[in-house]
Amino acid sequence: MKVLIVGRGIAGSSLYYLFKENGSKVHVVESGFRRFYPTLIHSLLLKGRDIDLALESLSFYASHKIPLFLYPSYTIGKIPPEVIDKWISMGFNIEEKYVPWLGQDAIIGHNTDRLVGVKKLIDSVPYIKGQISIDSQYRVLLDGEEISNKYDLIIVASGAWNSFTVKSTLPLRSYYCWAWAVLTPKRVLDKVFIYDYELGFYSRPLFGIGSFFSIVGDGDTIECSPFSPQLGDKRAVKEASKRLGPLIPIYKGDGYCEGTPDMKPVYGQISEKIYYIGGLNGYGAEVGPGLAKLLFNFIVKGEEDKEYSASRFHGVSDFRIGKEPHEF
Ligand SMILES: Cc1cc2nc3c(=O)[nH]c(=O)nc-3n(C[C@H](O)[C@H](O)[C@H](O)COP(=O)(O)OP(=O)(O)OC[C@H]3O[C@@H](n4cnc5c(N)ncnc54)[C@H](O)[C@@H]3O)c2cc1C
Incomplete structure (x- = not known):
C-alpha cells in the first residue's frame, strides 16, 4: 500500500x-x-480513556527510542475523588501531602510525568517539502500539482491547518496558545511540574537540570486562523508569581493548536481513501501516538473506537473552543 501523510x-x-x-x-x-x-x-x-492513549503513547516513545525525562508533578486544587481513585487504580504512585517549598498541600505524582523529546521523533521522519491541498472533488495537490493517483491512502495530519488543507467541513477549530520561559530564583522549578488548578497555571522545567529557568503557561486560547499572528498576555506569569514568588518573563513560546466540540482528539474519514486525525489540543505529545494507533486500527483492521472517532459529532454544526479535558 502507498500511503501519503500530510x-x-x-x-x-x-x-x-x-x-x-x-x-x-x-x-x-x-x-x-x-x-x-x-x-x-x-x-x-489525565481523565478517562485519555489515560489509555497516554500509556500507549508512552510505550510508542519508548519503543522508538524517543528520549523521556522523568520529573515529579505537584497538582494543586480540587481534583474529583473519582479521578484520583482512577489514578490509584491504574497503579500510579501518587500521594497527597504538605509541600514546604510550595507552602501548601499538593497531590504529588512520582514517575507519572515526563518531558518527551518530540523533536527527535519528528526529525527522524524523512519528508518531502511542500504544501498539500485537497479540493472539494477530493483531488490531492502537492504545490498545485495533482498527485491523487499516486497513493492508495491519504491521511491529513496537518494540525491547526487541517481545516485549511481540506475543502471539507471538519469538526475542528484552530486557536492560538502560548507559554513563557521565566527567570526564577527557585531552582526547584526547573526540576518539577506544577499544575495549579486554583490559580490556573502550569509550570514545567525548561532545561530540567535545576537552572534558574522554567516555563509557565495557562490554558488560555485565542480562537483564530493559524495564519493570523496574535499576541499572548502575561496572565500566567502573574498568577504563577503569586504561588511561586517573583518570575521574570524572558521569552514567549507560542503556536497554533486545534480543538473539537468536546475538546478531545478525533479521527475520521473524508472520502473513500482520505482520512484525517487532529484536535490534539495542547496535549498532542501526551495522547498523539495513542490516537494515531486508533486511526491505524480503524484503517487496517476496520476497528472503530467511538469515543475518538468523528461519528460522535454527528449533527454538531457549530461550537466554541473549550478547556482541555485534563484541565479539570
Ligand atoms: C506553545 C505550545 C506549547 C505546547 N506544549 C505542549 C506540551 O507541553 N505537551 C503537549 O502534549 N502538547 C503541547 N502543545 C500542543 C502540541 O504541540 C499539539 O497538540 C501537537 O503539536 C499537535 O500535533 P499534530 O501532529 O496534530 O499537529 P502539528 O504538530 O501542528 O503538526 C502538523 C504539521 O503539518 C504541517 N502542515 C500544515 N498544513 C500543511 C499542508 N497543507 N501541507 C503539508 N504540511 C502541512 C505543519 O507545518 C505541521 O508541521 C503545545 C502547543 C503550543 C503551541
Whole structure:
C-alpha cells in the first residue's frame, strides 16, 4: 500500500512509523508552517480513556527510542475523588501531602510525568517539502500539482491547518496558545511540574537540570486562523508569581493548536481513501501516538473506537473552543 501523510507533526510522525512498520510505502509531506520545541510535557494524570492513549503513547516513545525525562508533578486544587481513585487504580504512585517549598498541600505524582523529546521523533521522519491541498472533488495537490493517483491512502495530519488543507467541513477549530520561559530564583522549578488548578497555571522545567529557568503557561486560547499572528498576555506569569514568588518573563513560546466540540482528539474519514486525525489540543505529545494507533486500527483492521472517532459529532454544526479535558 502507498500511503501519503500530510504533516510531519506528532500525529503524522507516529503514523509514518505505524504504516512503515506494517509494510507500507509511506511518504510524508511537510509545509514548514509549524515551529517545534525540543521537549513537550507528557503526563499520565489525565481523565478517562485519555489515560489509555497516554500509556500507549508512552510505550510508542519508548519503543522508538524517543528520549523521556522523568520529573515529579505537584497538582494543586480540587481534583474529583473519582479521578484520583482512577489514578490509584491504574497503579500510579501518587500521594497527597504538605509541600514546604510550595507552602501548601499538593497531590504529588512520582514517575507519572515526563518531558518527551518530540523533536527527535519528528526529525527522524524523512519528508518531502511542500504544501498539500485537497479540493472539494477530493483531488490531492502537492504545490498545485495533482498527485491523487499516486497513493492508495491519504491521511491529513496537518494540525491547526487541517481545516485549511481540506475543502471539507471538519469538526475542528484552530486557536492560538502560548507559554513563557521565566527567570526564577527557585531552582526547584526547573526540576518539577506544577499544575495549579486554583490559580490556573502550569509550570514545567525548561532545561530540567535545576537552572534558574522554567516555563509557565495557562490554558488560555485565542480562537483564530493559524495564519493570523496574535499576541499572548502575561496572565500566567502573574498568577504563577503569586504561588511561586517573583518570575521574570524572558521569552514567549507560542503556536497554533486545534480543538473539537468536546475538546478531545478525533479521527475520521473524508472520502473513500482520505482520512484525517487532529484536535490534539495542547496535549498532542501526551495522547498523539495513542490516537494515531486508533486511526491505524480503524484503517487496517476496520476497528472503530467511538469515543475518538468523528461519528460522535454527528449533527454538531457549530461550537466554541473549550478547556482541555485534563484541565479539570
Ligand atoms: C506553545 C505550545 C506549547 C505546547 N506544549 C505542549 C506540551 O507541553 N505537551 C503537549 O502534549 N502538547 C503541547 N502543545 C500542543 C502540541 O504541540 C499539539 O497538540 C501537537 O503539536 C499537535 O500535533 P499534530 O501532529 O496534530 O499537529 P502539528 O504538530 O501542528 O503538526 C502538523 C504539521 O503539518 C504541517 N502542515 C500544515 N498544513 C500543511 C499542508 N497543507 N501541507 C503539508 N504540511 C502541512 C505543519 O507545518 C505541521 O508541521 C503545545 C502547543 C503550543 C503551541
